[in-house]
Structures are given as C-alpha cells and as structure tokens.
Amino acid sequence: EAGVAQSPRYKIIEKRQSVAFWCNPISGHATLYWYQQILGQGPKLLIQFQNNGVVDDSQLPKDRFSAERLKGVDSTLKIQPAKLEDSAVYLCASSRTGMNEQFFGPGTRLTVL
C-alpha cells in the first residue's frame, strides 16, 4: 500500500510569512496526526483528527497554527505568521481507528529565517 505522502519536503521562509503543508494519509486510515519535531528532540503531537473532526489540539499554538481535514482524507497545516522558533520538521502520520501503530510520512523541513 502507498505510504503517507507529504509536500513540500523542504520550505524556507522569512519570519512573519505564511506557510502551508499538505498531507495525504494511507487510504482507509481514519486517524490523522500532525507532529512537530525540533532538532534533537522527539516528535511532539500538534493535532489529531478522527475523520474530519478534531480529537486533540491541546498542543497546537492556535494563535498562529491552524489545521483542517475537510473531507476526512487530506489535511493541511498552516502557520501564519511564522516565527523563528517554528523551524522544525513537520510530520504527518495516520492510523486505523483505535490502533497505536502509526504510519509516518517523510516530513516537511521548515526553516524560518
């Protein structure tokens, strides 16, 4: 089966600019996650969707980050405006409902200058 797809793979922007990331999960996976991974740290969950509903967004900085999964399949994560500390790899993962075996995409490496 095809894996989790993410784009772009790399993005460089200046602070205060906007950026959006796209994720296409594995077909049939109802649960979708966005993680932020800062260099040298493990991934940190930003938001979790079950179909097109938000299950957990407690770690999402809502003043600048937003995410949506309108049709319960693809998802976008947006940062507006970006700060220097947002430089990180943004990982998307998906899983079947109730399963902790998550499948991760390759990530998008964001550099904010």
Next chain:
Amino acid sequence: DAKTTQPTSMDCAEGRAANLPCNHSTISGNEYVYWYRQIHSQGPQYIIHGLKNNETNEMASLIITEDRKSSTLILPHATLRDTAVYYCIVSSYNTDKLIFGTGTRLQVFP
C-alpha cells in the same frame, strides 16, 4: 512528558545483537510498550509493541520484565541500516496517542 527513560546513545557491531533498554517504572496495567525508530531524515517507523508477554516479529524481539517496569528491544543481527534513534513509548492501547521522548541513538559500526 515521556514516561520512559532510555540511554542517550549506544554502539553495536554489525552482525551482533543490539539490546536497547527502557525503564518505565510508572507503567499502568492497561498501558502497552511501543517501540519506534527514526532513521535519519525519515519519519518514525513502528517496530513492535507488547503488554506483558514477550513479542517477536520480523524486525525485532521485545522482552518485558515480569513487573513490567522495564523492557528491552533486541535487534538480533544488527546491520548498518539499523543505525537510527529508537523510541520506547508507553501508551494505552485505545488512546491513539504517542508521547515521544528523546530516544536512544543507536550507531551500528562495521
């Protein structure tokens, strides 16, 4: 906060077994032990999970102590491609949530 403790780094000779320890002394009765690994510039990859019995699959074996306060991931014949950061995670099976720590950086050398 992660509920596990792992060594920061380990080395292993190619072809030898790599034994990666993990302490999870506060694990609850309904929590599983999961192992993921992350090869450089890739997303994390699921390896194995277990509750209290030892588990084995095509990638690795998981040994959980009887009191469930610690576990060991065993890669029986490490290869250079096993060089990665290995994460030990404790999670309830149906919460769908994984809390990653900083993991163990395993370096396999020729």
